[in-house]
Amino acid sequence: MDENFKLRIFTEPQQGGTYDDLLRMARTTEDAGYDAFFRSDHYLKMGSVTGEPGPTDAWLTLAGLARETSRVRLGTLMSAGTFRLPGPLAISVAQVDQMSGGRVELGLGSGWYEQEHAAYGIPFPSLKERFDRYAEQLDIITGLWETPPGGTFDYAGEHYVLTDSPALPKPVQQPRPPVLIGGAGKKRTPRLAARYADEFxxxxxxxxxxxxxxxxxxxACSEIGRDPAEIVRSAALVLCAGRDEAEITRRAGAIGRDVDELRSNGLAGTPAEIVDKIGTWRERTGITRLYLQVLDLADLDHVELVASEVAPQL
Structure with a gap:
């Protein structure tokens, strides 16, 4: 596989998965040679699944995986800005970065899933206020991490005020762990990415x-004098690979999806079909990372199949 192109595994444990399920998948991801293991940051299931046994906290999970893996990078797509105050989140991520030896990446978004906020008593402001808070959170988290040792960090925003912060602990990665921003917003999202993102x-x-x-x-990068090439381009697509049509159909059924729909909107098919579709994405968009959304956490063979029959052809 092209060393400049990375395949990453991305999981959605709110759909039903324990820490042990995630650990098995993360270790398989590492052993199979993938670049990273990411997870969503949600507290409520989506769709018709039961979601049992219930949600797992993203950063508690990643802290555990930091100690039980050794190579893969670890992160979120995306942590919701509504879930945590920016100062404590900066502390948590820096600590997990230390626990992993510098393998953490923070995907941060504004938060969007209103039902999960209602289900667990989390305030859910208007879209404008969520984005206003999100912009301040990005400023604060990156500012805390980038404060030189021995220095202090102050911030006076509309929603958050920090006074004489020691800006500790420091992450292992310097000047800071990578920050991922994403989404389809046409105005504020590109501007925030241009200012803060290492990956979009x-x-x-x-x-x-x-x-x-x-x-x-x-x-948006050009408008502020930043080289657009500094931002890694990535995408996430649901995975449904199989050696033959029967295996593809079985895997689609296991996640409650239609094969034709997955072929159209996701990354479904035989290894050869998937190699072709990834090639089209790379050629047209310039992505250098692809997150494979694996929805059946018990299907470790799915991850191993792509590692053995797709990755070498990329």
Whole structure:
């Protein structure tokens, strides 16, 4: 596989999964040679699944995995800005970065899933206020991490005020862990990405939409004098691979999806089909990382199949 192109595994444990399920998948991800193991940050299931045995906290999970893996990078797509105050989140992520020996990445979004906020008593402001808070959170978290040792950090925003912060603990990665921003917003999202993002991720969109949004991010970079090439382009697509049609159909059924729909909107098919589709994405969008959304946490063979029969052809 091209060393500049990375395949990453991305899981959605709110759909039903324990820490032990995630640990098995993370270890399989590492052993199979993938670049990273990521998870969503949600507290409520989506769709018709029961969600049992219930949600797991993203950063508690990643702290555990930090100690039980040794190579793969670890992160979130995306932590919701509504879930945690920016100062404590900066502490948590820096600590997990220390626990992992410098393998953590923070995907941060504004928060969008209103039902999970209602289910667990989490305030859910208007979209404008969520984005206003999100912008301040990015400023604060990166500012805390980048404060020189021995220095202090102060911040006076509309929603958050920090006074004489020692800006500790420091992450292992310097000047800070990578920050991922994503989404299809046409104005504020590209501007925030241009200012703060090390990577820009587009989840579950078609190629034409992706080309347009990456272009907006590049334009926003140029407006502030930043080289657009400094931002890694990535995408996330649901995975449904099989050696033959029967295996593809079985895997689609296991996640309650239609094969034709997955072939159209996701990354479904034989290894050869998947190699071709990834090639099209790379050629048209310039992505150098692809997150494979694996929805059946028990299906370790799925991850191993792609590692053995897709990755070597990329």
């Amino acid at each position: 991720n587009l989840p579950f969109v078609d190629i034409d939409s992706a080309v347009e949004q990456y272009g907006r991010v590049s334009a």
